[in-house]
Amino acid sequence: MPPLLPDAGPQRVLAASNFVYTVGSGLFLTAGVLYFTQAVHLPAGQVGLGLGIAGFLSLAVGIAVGHLADRRGARGVYATTLVVQALATAGFALADGFWPFVLAVGAATGAKAAGLAARSPLIRHFGGDRPQEFRSYLRAVTNIGISLGALLAGWVVQVDTLAAYRLLVIGNGVAFAASAAILLLLPAVGPGPAVGGPRWIALRDRPYLLLTALDGVMAIQFKVLTVAIPLWLVAATTAPRWLVAGTMLLNTVLVIALQVRAGRTIDSPAAGGSAYRRAGVAFLVSCSLIPLSAGTPAWVAATLLMTAVVVHTVGELWHSAAGFEVSFALAPQHATGQYLGVFGLGAGLAEALGPGLLIALCISWGRPGWYVAGTLFALTGLSAPLAVRWARRLRPVRQPPLETAVPSDPAGRR
Template structure:
């Protein structure tokens, strides 16, 4: 279990900001869609369409905001993303028709997507010798905050009144605003300034783009437990319905307890490549176990599903550790925000396309679809170490060119 508090003051400020912020995220993730359908009375089809539009709109935001954080100062840009998201979330209270809903949710989703890119230079500056380990700690904190928010959202859903849903929106907006206020206590990071040549340096780094794409394919795994598995359990198994929440709780507890420990072994890009390979194997094993839960007694289905969830979560620990380590190690220090903004494109695409892909394969097609998804994860895990080695050679070549240019000058 990671230490409750980080070692340094700036790390504690970032962790506190993250914790308060993710309480609001837990509220929204758990019951945000229900607010729009039950309180704002928007048709479910319109809500789904609007969320899809917002997902695609937000993809490019991280790159621009990450670059802005590099050249203007990460603390102020990060605070601005939180303030924008808080205001956009408050506007949900006014979104009682389709286009106001789309505008509000696009602003909120775009700001949320920009947060990671804006925060990345802060993590690199204040994260000590191994910022990826501090990033792993923040992921554990995130799961704690989301869990608290989910519990509060459970009360909202249980009460089910219009006022309760409005309190959910207000609570989300207030937590985001409070998170921004915490940043007053964080020392500013000196901007790295614009780099020589095109600002869009990361978009020209082909090895990094390949790793981004591979990480995006692997990131579809985040939707396995939240989209594919609940539908599978309800439609194809005799497992009790309470198991849906139990699987999520199992996943959350393991991540909180072991994410930092999993990240400690990923101390180089090569180690990150190995972690990607291990995660691909773990996801493939889990995807082979999930379909076995159909057509068996409830006790057997429950046992198989819990084992599969544990195996899947082990893969998630390795996948997250690999992403943290590789994305930071291969990003130039002066362009951390920009590079991490590009790296977030893969996860954004997985967020937008993953649910449809998993439902089509695992639910509509059924058992064979699970095996196809598992094979996709395994293949991605096998290719990732090769891509990491290519990126490492590219990074060394870039350093040699920079050194030669410095000597010539």
């Protein structure tokens, strides 16, 4: 299990900012959907539609802001995105209908996508000889923060009052603002060197775009834990409500303990492609276990759900490590932000399509939808090694040898 903070220096500042940010994220990841359905009283279908609209609106933001971070300096750009997230998230407490909800969640989702792209040059610059390992470390620290936020969210779900849900939202916004303030202690990072050629080179890289699309489909798996399981647990099982937080805590503890180790075993694009394939199989197994929890005694439902979460988390570890390796091993150093912004399109697809798709399949349709979702993940994982081979085959012709680095998380949790 990694220490909470690394040795003094820029890495400690980045880790501290990331930790505070993810305590707030843990609050909302665990109970955000329930806030809008239980406190704002929006139907689950409207929540899925609103999250989808917000995801589509954020698709292009990461590319533009990532390019801006490459050209203008990443620290200030990243800090600005955190401030915008803080204001937008606090606005959730004022949302009293569908369109105010869409406005607030659209601003928050766009700022999150922009922040993931803007943070990538900082990770590459301050990550040392092996930025991949520092990125895996950051993901482990992320899950420490999320686990603390999930503990507080479990109390909110159990209390189930409007005041408690609003306190959850305000706490999330305060955490984002504090994260931005800590980031100001980081040394400034100047813009990258000017390089000739087309400005938007990442958009011309067809193999990279294909990998982006595949990773985006696979990233819908993050919504299984934060959207599908909470709604399924409350609506279709007799398991206690506090298990909503329990499933998130189990997931985060496993990620904290194992993500760095998983990242060390995936050290090439080819290994990343194989990890995608294994992840798809794990998601198929977990999605096949979850629907068995309906119509069973509470202890059986809880056992099945927790077992499914363990299997799902193994797939998540492989998926995350594969994304860390593949997306940045194929990105030129001078355009890290732009390439990570393009790769963030996959996260945008997951944000836009994931909640609505999973609600339609797994909640509205029910048991058969879980098997369809698992099959989708498995087929995506099987396709990834082919896309990696295509990218590696064309890479020597398209650009000079690249340094490896690490990507940001598409669901906001990595």
